[in-house]
Amino acid sequence: QVQLVESGGGLVQFGGSLRLSCVASRFTFSRYAWTWLRQAPGKGLEWVSAIDYDGRTTKYADSVKGRFTISRDNAKNTVYLQMNSLKPEDTAVYLCAGARVVVTSTQRRAYDYWGQGTQVTVSS
Secondary structure: OOEEEEEOOEEEEOOOOEEEEEEEEOOOHHHOEEEEEEEOOOOOEEEEEEEOOOOOOEEEOOOOOOOEEEEEEHHHOEEEEEEOOOOHHHOEEEEEEEEOOOOOOOOHHHOOEEOOOEEEEEEO
16 A cells, blocks of 8 residues: 655744655655645645656746745655745645646545645744
């Protein structure tokens, strides 16, 4: 069974940085595109960023463009999200999800695999 484990979340002050990781096990990680989504308290899923299978194509939501960077290390079965200049509105549970192609959807059925999420809290 595929397992996705996110880590790297925590409490950070306004303007701070965090790097999230999502590690996949028992899985052909390199054949999939990976997406980060987030869910703030009381709100629906928000698509954040995606990267294709070889890392050549990346996409970002306007709300994080210029502050977040997605990357992947296929040798480590890991996708990362470097988050800089964090704002209180970035507070959310961040989840990684995998699909055969780059997906910009917030529909769970659009993805083949989901992690459990890691909490990011940005204080003002």
